[in-house]
Amino acid sequence: MRCHHEMPFGARLQDGGGALFRLWAPAARQVELALETGAGPELHAARSEAKGWWECRVPQAAAGTLYRWRIDGGLLVPDPASRYNPEGPHGPSCLVDPGQFEWDADWRGRPWHETVLYELHVGTFTPEGTYAAAAGRLQALVDIGVTAVELMPVANFAGRFGWGYDGVLPYAPHDAYGPPDELKAFIQQAHRLGLMVFLDVVYNHFGPDGNYLHAYAPAFFSQTKKSPWGAAINFDGPDSDTVREFFIQNAVYWVQEYRFDGLRLDAVHAISDDSDRHVLRELSERVRTATAGRHVHLVLENEDNGHEHLASTPMHGSYDGQWNDDFHHVVHVALTGETQRYYHDYGAGTMDLLARCLTHGMVFEGSKRREGGAREVVAPAPPQPLSALVNFAHNHDQVGNRARGERLTALVPGQAAALPTLLALLTPAIPMLFFGEEWGAPEPFLYFADWEGELRDAVRAGRKREFGHVAADDLPDPCSSETFERSRPDVGHARSDAGRARLELVRTALAARRRWITPRQAQLLTGKHSAQRIGERGLSVQWRYEDGRLLSLELNLGDAPLQVEPQHLGPVEAELVYSHRWPADTPRGTWPAYAARWTFGEEITL
Structure with missing residues (x-):
């Protein structure tokens, strides 16, 4: 099967034979196609079309041809819709034949309720930092129960290394990780192992280095709206139809031409669109139409906890899931006591907030975050379907945006180190692991970006300002290759006694999820779950299903055992789902320190 997205x-x-080249450059007076030759650029005049389009046919162009666009007789720029830029965004684009890759025809994906996500950064996932090397590690993820890999952004960006959120060529996989067909081979290998592959995409801004759009297509950027990265993307102003189409086509391109099984849309709270039909709704409709007959999932990151785009079942115009920062933040505060910056609102009544998160999905629904981290106060919203939320103990932001990139396991008491991961894996929400978490990787995940010149100096100064509340004299240099290398988890730790023990813990927890939680997701009720505080550090949680059955959690986040009254205990005849630090001979009514136990049974009334 061959896959080629027409756009x-x-x-x-x-x-x-030959090739057709098209560029939207409404601000250009003259456009030429410059083919790269050993003797210098070979120029071909482009014809001006309606509404700012330029077009050029070149009979001798073929797969592998290198080219750029020349604007107004001077500036050479890459194709903004380049499928491959082998020398980075400041170099020439490469003409690609998408049809040369042969896909297996039988893969249709997996339903959303089976999703167990695993977020990874291609550049630091393996020593080689390539798609090909990453493919060799996929079987190990299948072995522990992961069902979906989520790649941090791979859109081409400037420099040798970076997180990927400053991409400037959204259609071109990052050259340092390998050519396009190696990314396709990674996805194909994942599919052959039963793994879905999700891609993190950024539709809220372009990176600061290698973005030439201002020179010939300034209509990509709003004249009236701002974002944290400068002018907002123009989704609703003059000429926004073409801008919207550029990003919607990109989403369809990834799921059609590369057969990704899902997209995670970064920071949609920074996407401003006052159109009658919001671009997020249109994008969902177009992706679902283009992938009919396949399980393709759409996930949001929304720092403002908006939930208007979520639905409990796949629907045109809707999204399957959303990252739940509230879960991470309240677990983090409960186990570390940190309350600075965006942890501020989780410091008062932390255990009550955790109870609400486990039963209602979010803590602060629809609450925008103010500058400095505190949230606006809003009226509580109805409970969200738990299966529409993605819970995690770690992700790239929550680890990498710390001054020194510590993972949560390095910040909590040793006896409690596994609890955050287990709480993410064994709730009805969709769970996500961050690469290395499965064996308790001790390495940090730091912020790194290979900037140069004034941009490098500005980023270094900005990090020092941001983390002025900590000793800044030994902050990792974000633009150093050493910082990049330090962020690579050493798989050798997985073979240590502690690493093997953590791997087994994750494997057995996901086996329990697969047996007890996953098959019953369709019966999960919304708004019927409950939780009770037990002392200062305990919670009893009940998740209810349509057939009257009950998944119960007994949780002690304290360093001393709890004595619990009978009305707060799970069903007497319940079957054990999973336990952590809870010996089988523990007397009923006693909860050990830093322990959790999940049971399943009929609800009883005392």
Whole structure:
């Protein structure tokens, strides 16, 4: 099976030979296509079309041809819809034949309720930092029960290394990780192992280095709206139809041409669109139409806890899930006591907030975050479907945006180190692991970006300002290759006694999830769950199903045992789902320190 996404942007090979090149450059007076040759650029005049489009046919162009666009007789720029830029965004684009890769025809994906996500950064996932090397590690993820890999952004960005959120060529996989067909081979290998592959995409801004759009297509950027990264993307102003299409086509391109099984849309709270039909709704409709017959999932990151785009079942215009920062923040505060910056609102009544999160999904629904971290106060919203939320103890932001990139396991008492991961894996919400978490990786995950010149100096100074509340004299240099290398988890730790023990813990927890939680997701009720505080550090939680059955959690986050009254105990005849630090001979009514136990049974009334 061959997969080729037809789109109005970029370059396409012609059936009779040669290629057609198209560029939207409404601010340009003259546009030429510059083919790269050993003797210098070979220029071909482009014809001006309606509404700012320029078009050029080149009979001798073929797969592998390198090219750029020349604007107004001077500036050479890459194709903004380039499928491959082998020398980075400041170099030439490469004409690609998408049809040369042969796909297996039988993969249709997996339903959302089976999802167990595993977020990874391609550049630090393996020593080689390539798609090909990452493919060799997939079987180990299958062995512990992961069902979906989520790649941090791979859109081409400037420099040798970076997180990927400053991409400037959204259609071109990052050159340092390998050519496009190696990314496709990674996805194909995942599919052959039963793994879905999700991609993190950024539709709220372009990176600061290698973005040439201002020079010839300033209409990509709003004249009236701002974002944390400068001018907002123009989704609702003059000429926004083409801008919207550029990003929607990109989403369809990844799920069609690369057969990704899902997209995670970064920071949609920074996408401003006052159109009658919001771009997020249109994007969902177009992706679902283009992938009919496959399980393709759409996930949001929304720092403001908006939930208007979520639905409990896949629907055109809706999204399957959303990252739940509230879960991470309240667990973090409960186990570390940190309350600075965006942990501020979780410091009062922390255990009550954790109870609400476990039963209602979020703590602060629809609450925007103010500058400095505190949230606006809003009226509580109805409970959200728990299966529409993604819970995690770690992710790239929550680890990497710390001054020194510590993982949560390095910040909590040793006896409690596994509890955050287990709480993420064994709730009805969709769970996510961050690479290395499965064996308790001790390495940090730091912020790194290979900037140069004034941009490098500004980033270094900004990090020092941001973390002025900590000793800044030994902060890792974000633009150093050493910082990048320090962020690579050493898989050798997985073979240590502690690493093998943590791997077994994750494997057995996910086996319990697969047996007890996953098959019953469709019966999970919304708004019927409950929780009770037990002393200062305990919680008893009940998740209810349509057939009257009950999944119960007994949790002690304290360093001393708890004595519990009978009305707060789970069903007497319940079956054990999973226990952690809870010996089988523990007397009924006693909860050990830093322990958790999940049971399943009929609800009883005392």
